[in-house]
Amino acid sequence: MTTLPKPKIEAITLELPALSRHAIDELYHFLQYLQFKHQVDLEPAIEALEDEIDVFDVEVALQEPGEAIPLADFKKELGLE
Numbered sequence: 001m002t003t004l005p006k007p008k009i010e011a012i013t014l015e016l017p018a019l020s021r022h023a024i025d026e027l028y029h030f031l032q033y034l035q036f037k038h039q040v041d042l043e044p045a046i047e048a049l050e051d052e053i054d055v056f057d058v059e060v061a062l063q064e065p066g067e068a069i070p071l072a073d074f075k076k077e078l079g080l081e
Contacts, residue, residue: 021056024049 019027028049035042075081 021053024053024056028053 016027028046031042031046031049034040035046069077072081
């Protein structure tokens, strides 16, 4: 007995409300799981979440006090020079 492939729905766009960083992380990992399990291309959605995570992390990092490090020293520390 062979089963016929099930029809797919059309592409959809979702609008998400403001979420906490933890919720965004969970959604990010869930999309990765769906992509792996169902072998579908969810890269655009995953990349959009990565962009949001990056913006959030930058905003948090800018609010934290830190030590002023000369750019040359920072590059050296990262192994870029």
